[in-house]
Amino acid sequence: MSLDKGAPESTKPLYADALMLGGHYNLAREVFSEHLVSTKDEHAEWHLKNMCLEKIINKMGLKEQVRRKNEAISIIDTSKVGNSTFIQNLEKAIELDNLCGLAWFNLGIEHSKAGKHEEAAFSFIVCGLVQTWDIEAWVNTTLCCLNKEIPIHILPLALITAHFFNGDDFLSRLHKELADRFDDDALKQITNAIDELLPDRANGGAPKIRLMHDDGIFRDIFTGKNV
Known part of the structure; x- marks a missing residue:
């Protein structure tokens, strides 16, 4: 996936967004950063995604991955909410798919409780x-x-x-x-x-x-x- 030469600057964050969802985290962060620095874009979503990508890369140690979405969701057993196995499964799900919304939401609940x-x-x-x-x-x-x-x-x-x-x-x-x-x-x-x-x-x-x-x-x- 690449951005066509001569594409307007406004398409860069959309390109970065597509890269992120495709598992190309580091490249997405680079494109977001370049766009935000060069344009002073005021769109809060791009700033938030840029910051989160940096933290995901540092936290998970992955610059890109093939997102295994279905496999990630399949190991989340909500019947085990609150115990150590549940948290371990959430962390495993996130390893399989760094953008697994269900896993991140439930991990947020567990962190909030703690x-x-x-x-x-x-x-x-x-x-x-x-x-x-x-x-x-x-x-x-x-x-x-x-x-x-x-x-x-x-x-x-x-x-x-x-x-x-x-x-x-x-x-x-x-x-x-x-x-x-x-x-x-x-x-x-x-x-x-x-x-x-x-x-x-x-x-x-x-x-x-x-x-x-x-x-x-x-x-x-x-x-x-x-x-």
């Missing part, structure tokens, strides 16, 4: 990126990202991507989960913050997400400009 918030968030994000329609995965991602252990820039990227694919259905489910966990004052603060992070749905505008760099200057993570 209080491993960063690992849980990563697991749910990978599931959501593979199964973009999975609102439960995105809601769980958001809840994990409210923990202070998670780098602050991950939350807006996940929120924007989840909303891009699932719209207000995602926000409705998320609000219900938040209402069950927080009192009215805290709920209002969180929902207001979420509204600020999401792009202007009426005008299609992009959000401004600032992150302080080592030089002490805030820059927008999408454009790279000082803010």
Whole structure:
């Protein structure tokens, strides 16, 4: 699989996406990175996939693989939820297919139970990126990202991507989960913050997400400009 010479820059992330789903993880990450650096693309999905690919490559030690999807799913026995064999099977499933959404989702649940918030968030994000329609995965991602252990820039990227694919259905489910966990004052603060992070749905505008760099200057993570 290759990109035709002269193809517009806008096709590069789509090409990278296809590479990723085809098991060419390292090449996909390289194409994503080149595109994001050269264009300052504000599409949160591409930023999130680029970060996750880097972590998958480092975590699993695989730059590419033939994804054995059916075999991976076949060894996940949900009747054994919560025991060590179940977790081992999830990890084996992910070895067979680094993008096995079912395995990553269930591993996220197990990490969450164990209080491993960063690992849980990563697991749910990978599931959501593979199964973009999975609102439960995105809601769980958001809840994990409210923990202070998670780098602050991950939350807006996940929120924007989840909303891009699932719209207000995602926000409705998320609000219900938040209402069950927080009192009215805290709920209002969180929902207001979420509204600020999401792009202007009426005008299609992009959000401004600032992150302080080592030089002490805030820059927008999408454009790279000082803010």
